[in-house]
Amino acid sequence: MTLKAIVIGSGPAGLIAANSLLDAGYKASDFVVLEKRPEWQRRPQEISLMACSSARLRKWGVIQKMEARNQISPRHGHIMMHWDDWKTGKNLSIAYGEQPGEYPGDLANVTTDQVLDDGTHARNVNTTTIGDTERAMLDAATERGVNVMRGVIIDLVWHRDVEKYEVCYTAAMGERVSLGIPDLVINCEGANRKFVKQVLGPRHGVEILPKAPRAVYFVCVNVYFPSPEERLRIMPSGIYMKTYGQADFSFAPVAGAPSRNTEPDQAIWVKLRPEMLIDTPVWDGAPADVTLSWKSGSRSKVIEQYAAQEVKSFLRTMFGDGVAETVRLGEITTPIHVRDTLLSTATAGKNMVMFGDCFRTGTFQSGSGFNLLLTMDCNALKTLIGSKESREAAFEEYTSSVRKSALRWHERNVAAFHSEGVPPFVSHAERAEGVLKYKNYPEFVAKLVQPTMMKIRKEQPRL
Numbered sequence: 001m002t003l004k005a006i007v008i009g010s011g012p013a014g015l016i017a018a019n020s021l022l023d024a025g026y027k028a029s030d031f032v033v034l035e036k037r038p039e040w041q042r043r044p045q046e047i048s049l050m051a052c053s054s055a056r057l058r059k060w061g062v063i064q065k066m067e068a069r070n071q072i073s074p075r076h077g078h079i080m081m082h083w084d085d086w087k088t089g090k091n092l093s094i095a096y097g098e099q100p101g102e103y104p105g106d107l108a109n110v111t112t113d114q115v116l117d118d119g120t121h122a123r124n125v126n127t128t129t130i131g132d133t134e135r136a137m138l139d140a141a142t143e144r145g146v147n148v149m150r151g152v153i154i155d156l157v158w159h160r161d162v163e164k165y166e167v168c169y170t171a172a173m174g175e176r177v178s179l180g181i182p183d184l185v186i187n188c189e190g191a192n193r194k195f196v197k198q199v200l201g202p203r204h205g206v207e208i209l210p211k212a213p214r215a216v217y218f219v220c221v222n223v224y225f226p227s228p229e230e231r232l233r234i235m236p237s238g239i240y241m242k243t244y245g246q247a248d249f250s251f252a253p254v255a256g257a258p259s260r261n262t263e264p265d266q267a268i269w270v271k272l273r274p275e276m277l278i279d280t281p282v283w284d285g286a287p288a289d290v291t292l293s294w295k296s297g298s299r300s301k302v303i304e305q306y307a308a309q310e311v312k313s314f315l316r317t318m319f320g321d322g323v324a325e326t327v328r329l330g331e332i333t334t335p336i337h338v339r340d341t342l343l344s345t346a347t348a349g350k351n352m353v354m355f356g357d358c359f360r361t362g363t364f365q366s367g368s369g370f371n372l373l374l375t376m377d378c379n380a381l382k383t384l385i386g387s388k389e390s391r392e393a394a395f396e397e398y399t400s401s402v403r404k405s406a407l408r409w410h411e412r413n414v415a416a417f418h419s420e421g422v423p424p425f426v427s428h429a430e431r432a433e434g435v436l437k438y439k440n441y442p443e444f445v446a447k448l449v450q451p452t453m454m455k456i457r458k459e460q461p462r463l
Contacts, residue, residue, distance in 0.1 A: 002180030005031035006167045008195070009188035010040075010148050012130070012370060013356025015137040016378055017186045018146045019060050024385040028145030032179065034169055038151035040138060042131035049126040049133070052110050053374040061143075062136045063126070071132040110375050112408040130370065156185075156199050164351040184351055184385070191284070191357040200348045207344040213362075215339045217272040217282070221307050222265045222330035223315075231264050234323055265330060268314065270307045272335060283334040294334040304332055338362065340410040346399040350391055353398060355381060360406035368409070376405035 004026060007017045010033050018033050049057065049072075057063045066072040142148065152169040159166060159181060166181045189195055193208070200206045225231035280299040294300065312324035340362030346354045356373050380401035387394035 003031050003182045005184040005186065006179060006182045007031060007033040007186045007188060008154060008167075009033075009190060009358075010035035010037075010138070010150070011188060011190055011356075012134055012137065013188035013190070013358070013373060013377075014186075015134070015141050016373060017188055017355055017381060018141050019137075019144070020378060020381050020385065022144055022146070024382065026385075028147065031182075033141075033146060033148045034152055034154050034167070035148060035150045036152060036154065038172075040135065042135065043129070047128060047130045047133065047370055049128065050371045051126075053371045054126050056374050056378065057133075057137075060137070061140045062133070065136040065139060066128060066132060069132070069136070071136070072126050072128040110379075112372070112376055112405045133370075154195075156195060158203060158349070163349045165349055182351060184353070186381070187352060187354045187358050188356050189358050191361045193358060196343065196354070196358065200352070204348045205344070206348055208341050209344055210341070213339040213341050215337055217274060217277055218269050218336045218338060219272060219303060219307055220333040220336070221268050221270060221311055222332075223268055223311060224265045224328050224330050226264070226326060228262050228264045230326070231266055234326075268311050270310045272303065272306070276303055276306065277335055281334055282337045284337045284339075293331040295332075300332075303335065304329075307332060342403065342406045342410070346402050347395040350395075353381075353384065353395070355402075359402055360409070362410055372405060372409060377402055380405075 005021055007014050007021075014033055014035070018031070021031055022028065054063055063072065138148070149169070151172050155168040155170070155176075157166040157168060157178075162181065164181050165185055167179045167185060168176055169179070170176045187195060187200075196206055196208070201208075225234065276299065278299065280297055280303070295304075308329050311329060315324040315327070342360035343354055343358075346359050348354075356377060357369065359377075361369075380398055383401070384394050384398040387397070389397070
């Protein structure tokens with residue numbers, strides 16, 4: 001029996017696509033999700049889910065599952081930035097409380113700027129891990145009857161007469177099975193873009209743009225403390241980043257997700273110098289998909305020593321002397337090539353669309369890609385699925401919609417982490433127009449953090 005739709009990939013994008021099909025009136029028997037991984041794999045990276053994203057997850061029952069499993073922080077708390085005041089030696093805390101009435105659930109009207117707005121992000125956020133979120137999404141989808149076929153090798157067969165793709169797969173036993181030519185194939189293969197590079201690009205002229213994208217290189221280092229209690233005392237659960245050549249740091253906490261509070265390790269991202277990557281394998285993809293424990297290659301030892309130096313410098317900057325001596329460095333990732341890219345088109349033939357990281361990559365903001373996927377991208381897919389227009393017109397509208405949001409996202413990324421001297425999450429401390437650049441950490445504190453704290457103190461009532 002030929003299916004109405006086929007989803008390639010069971011990651012976050014694939015699961016969002018599956019739930020979107022059900023929301024649009026498809027029956028679970030009308031489509032299938034194909035996945036090459038034989039087993040589900042948990043990814044431990046922390047993410048922040050904005051309220052506009054959480055609304056859709058709550059509709060699917062995902063948030064409820066995570067709340068029952070004690071895997072997600074409540075929205076009715078606050079996100080806080082901690083900065084080491086270089087003059088007084090004290091921590092400065094800047095907190096935003098949730099504003100009632102923001103993002104009541106009408107996701108159709110959310111703009112890219114609202115999704116990625118740092119101040120709004122700070123006020124309306126659930127914190128958790130991408131692995132826990134993906135697991136809850138998978139459980140919610142399968143409970144709705146979605147069929148996820150694992151451990152299959154997927155093959156796309158082009159039919160020139162109808163300009164559509166037939167989807168076949170080979171199971172573990174070696175039997176090749178055809179699923180026919182569906183009305184819609186949603187390609188959610190992720191940042192590796194195997195089919196885009198090997199099949200869709202050569203046949204349809206689908207290009208990865210720009211040809212020479214702006215790029216940054218990172219490694220992720222796991223830092224182990226003597227005990228989980230010691231880690232929580234010194235380094236609360238969160239996402240910490242160190243900017244190369246500066247004392248700047250940034251921190252997005254995940255203190256309300258108790259599943260992380262029993263682990264003694266904390267990941268720290270270290271920005272590498274480009275010249276360090278000569279003859280070094282570079283993992284080309286999204287940061288959330290990295291695999292730790294990389295110890296091979298002629299340059300790995302040099303990078304490991306450099307990362308250790310930067311991590312210890314970061315710990316001293318943030319927590320003072322002595323802390324760096326109590327920890328040990330564990331697994332380190334292959335160098336990660338973070339690039340802002342998107343495809344020249346989001347469609348191929350008359351039944352193939354690209355969705356999620358398959359279409360656009362590039363972020364280092366915690367959860368930004370996921371939030372965009374659950375809002376702007378999901379809205380575009382929903383419109384495509386329910387469109388009464390011709391397939392050609394619907395495909396053009398879909399490409400225009402996801403391209404517009406991706407370009408705006410990339411524009412913000414340049415200011416967020418590509419620009420020299422601008423550490424991520426800066427605008428959590430104070431809202432400002434345009435790009436703010438700081439030569440070093442003391443200048444950052446003096447020009448941004450201290451004025452913000454003075455303003456907060458003046459607004460506080462006197463006792």
